[in-house]
Amino acid sequence: MRFWSLAPFLLVSAYQVLAVVVRRDLPFPDEDPFYQPPSGWENEKLGTILRTRQIDPKAIFDLDVKEAWQLLYRTSYKSDDEPTTTVTTIVIPHNAKQDKLVVYGDFVDANGPQCAPSYGFRDGAGEDLGFLANVALMMPYLQGGYIVTVPDKQGKINAFASGRVEGHQTLDGIRATLNFDKLNLTDSVKVAGWGYSGGAIQIGWAASLQPSYAPELPMVGWYYGGTPVSIPELVNTINETVFSGFLVGGITGLADSYPDLKDFIDKFGTKESKDAMNFARTHCMFDIVLKYPFQNFASKKYATIDKNFLQVKVFQDVLTSLIMGRSSDETPRVPVMMSHGKADEIAPYDSAYQAFKNWCDYGANIHFRSYSSGLAAHVITAISDITESYKWIVDRLNGKKMASGCTESSTNDVILDTKALGPNFEHLLGIIGGVLDGYIGPGDKILQRKIADGNLP
DSSP states (O other), X not given: OOOOSSOGGGOHHHHHHHHHHHHTTSOOGGGOGGGSOOTTGXXXXXXXXXXXXXXXXXXXXXXXXXXXXXXXXXXESSSTTSEEEEEEEEEEOTTOOTTEEEEEEOOOOSOOGGGSHHHHHHHSSOSSHHHHHHHHHHHHHHHTTOEEEEEOTTTTTTOTTOHHHHHHHHHHHHHHHHHOGGGOOOTTOEEEEEXXXXXXXXXXXXXXXXXXXXXXXXXXXXXXXXXXXOHHHHHHHHTTSTTTHHHHHHHHHHHTTOHHHHHHHHHHBOHHHHHHHHHHTTOOHHHHHHHSTTOOTTSTTSBSSSSOGGGSHHHHHHHHHTOTTSOGGGOOOSOEEEEEETTOSSXXXXXXXXXXXXXXXXXXXXXXXXXXSTTOOHHHHHHHTHHHHHHHHHHHHTTOOOOSSEEEEEEOOOSOOTTTTOHHHHHHHHHHHTHIIIIIOGGGHHHHHHHHHTOOO
């Protein structure tokens, strides 16, 4: 069974037309009454469902699924004493397995309320191409008969890169999904999480916080790839590059979830820095990246102080607190698969590998897969690893045991094997793999050139 009618990455013009038509009628989440909780919600338990609605999911190409639902649920920001609410979208395929659930980590990588996956699923296109890429990457799980839940992990403050916020809201999204009686999930249901890039911030932190925040969840595995485990190293890597716009969204998300950082930027930031943050709060990933390439956010263009804006204590305290793998108290306690390209130009490979080693020292059970080719850049590795990560997730959901302790593997191959999952997946993987030729390119070079030239859709 196929779950699409049009190839997502090949219909840029259709995307642009459909986006304009649909958005006129659909309110953004901050204007939609569904997202407003009923009175007394603060007193409910974490993961409590506050509202539900059935939706007709869209993504340019029609998603031919059995049904889809959205749940408004009680959650928290960085800590339990910061109550809030957010939404998860549940997509149910026709051949749904009632004893298995996949939580998908969406790489929103932006701050506008219209960038939330719950909005993208309803408006037929999402605010930019990033939503379509996310839907394409979750399609193998729908094809395989897995119910998929997709939390709006950044919450109402759209806290991109704020790992503890994203982790908490993901874990509570799983709680809410498990509590949703219309799914008819069995008592023996198993849950696994998948996330890449910005989605790996979400899933990596969910895995790290789950033992203390939500130990009752029936998790059997977490996959995260291209993981920005060290925000300080990420800043150093992409500042002044074609991808520097990601820093605008990241700094904005952190400022909006850490009041001391916001106060500092309000006091010492320039008009340019404040304009950039306000732009991020109303736009999505590709708009932000296209507007702010090759920017030096440590320069006086963005700060009124003499020293490096990004190296002052209030910045470093926040950034350092969000390095994964620093504490034994924040160590995943169920099996994990990590993957990373050695040529990753966004999320440094060495930082991810160091987090892997740290977690192993703390007793974690992790398999680390390296893509060693010089072409194994950030985006292309997400596609290269689709089949390996899928097979790993399915093994965990089927109860297959992983080797104890920590293990490693390496491959020099960055070509997506469209036959790896069998004939039922070959056409779908062929569509996704087609991106490599015309949109991303070896080593992400075509994508980088498109961003530099400002000609992304």
